[in-house]
Amino acid sequence: MITAVIFDIGNVLIEWQPERLYDAVIGSDRRKEMFAEVDLHGMNDSIDRGAPFKETIYDFADKNPKWRDEIRMWHDRWIEMAAPVIPQSISLLRTLRSKDIPVFALTNFGIQSFDYAETVYDILGEFDQRYVSGHMGVIKPDALIYEMVEERCGHPPENLLFTDDRADNIEMASSRGWNTHLFTSPQGWADCLVEHGLLTKAEATV
Structure with missing residues (x-):
């Protein structure tokens, strides 16, 4: 019962579709390149385990300067992904x-x-x-x-x-x-x- x-x-x-937002903003080809080079979902797993939201994303962005602005979107435009x-x-x-x-x-x-x-x-x-x-x-x-x-x-x-x-x-x-x-x-x-x-x-x- x-x-x-x-x-x-x-x-x-x-x-919950982060890829959809990135496709709309930077295009699917560039999004695929970024996701292949940096583990954004792994970054998000650490947040889901309790790591601070903004600090975790911004620190990750600083460690990956090629994608700094795009990674920050995970925080700054998060509600559009959810x-x-x-x-x-x-x-x-x-x-x-x-x-x-x-x-x-x-x-x-x-x-x-x-x-x-x-x-x-x-x-x-x-x-x-x-x-x-x-x-x-x-x-x-x-x-x-x-x-x-x-x-x-x-x-x-x-x-x-x-x-x-x-x-x-x-x-x-x-x-x-x-x-x-x-x-x-x-x-x-x-x-x-x-x-x-x-x-x-x-x-x-x-």
Whole structure:
């Protein structure tokens, strides 16, 4: 029996597409060159583990002067990378909560960047519990972050239903006994919620 539903945030509730912004600003060829030369996603992982947002990015930019201005965009235009919302997913979350089904967030997200996102996206304040990697000091798919959720959430693993857009995150959760759904579309997630008896077809219409 599912007693709590856990949402990832990036590409589940809010699109997270840094490459798309860079393609629009500097062109796809130059963006591909930059991503091949500097590990921007690795830089972001350190932020998601709790490193300071602006300082980490600006320090990384200073260490890579060829791409200094472009790297700084990761901070200065970050909110444009984390956009737009995925309305259907938000509707599903709110419908679950309207039925008194506990809804949690488990997300790789920096401390300051999450605080910033909260000023833009009201949905981030609507979870019953939030597990934000920056505050936890560990990111998915490390087993420790799932263990921490299990210890804190008050629900056994077999009663959790978790959706995430990354297969490695889903695989780790599954290995711990969680029910899981690899998010590829809001409709697929809606169908999963119906299959588990959490929503009716009418309630899950997106």
